[in-house]
Amino acid sequence: MTNKAVFIVGAGKAGVGLALALTDVPATLITLSTNKSKIGPLVCHPLERLKDRTSVARVVILAVPDKALGETLTRLINEGYINSSDVVGHLSGAMPSSIFATHNLAGYFSAHPLHAFAPVSQALPMPAGTAVMIEGTASKDAVAIFLAAKAKTAIIDPANKPLCHAAAVAASNLPAALLLTSAKALSDAGVPQAELVAVKLANSLLANWERSPNINSLTGPMARGDLATIKSNLAALEGNPSLQTAYKVLTKLLAAELEQEGILDAKTAGLLEDILS
16 A cells, blocks of 8 residues: 555546545546546546645656657646656556656656456446566555455566557457458448447457466357368358468468467468468
């Protein structure tokens, strides 16, 4: 538990999600506007609230877009909202904490929650158990705050942040492209409510994977080594080159994992390579 006052600057997805998760820590959500407002149960205080020095020991978390981090901190320092007694952190997965190193601060950190935050209109808290990767001179403060939010924290080497972020994007953003393209194909095949069906299919995989996070949770032709079905799938996608290309690329990736785990034998993997070529 942190003994410092926590201020979250930025009432976007991440700021709201974190503020809602901090039920055991008094966290003040600050907007960059001059107006007080509400998001769900949260009160969003105007920027002037950040000048509240009731507590000398403060942690200010900038929950703003990556490109705005530097200019936001500079502005808040120049206008007297943040000073040298404050610890300042950010939530960017792509940027290191060292972008704050040139400023006179009590400490700094980056804390990247590996979670796709809900839209602000839904006002959902960051789920308990969310993995949060932390680094910086004030890592202890960040760990205390995110443990209070019931997250699972780990320290990351700043040099590994770009790889972590790229992998996180691949897991949490890029599947949307596959879902959208698959939903269109389902619709073309006459499946009603195709978008919802595509999401439910994906959710069934994820639910199986969450219960048992390993490759043995997979179903479908790849897991069975059913080359005839895969060949038939590719033929059916001749009129949808985008989805066919994605199908081939992802099948190759999955085949490599299945072969490595001994689920797909070398002979079948070779035959599959011929089909995909």
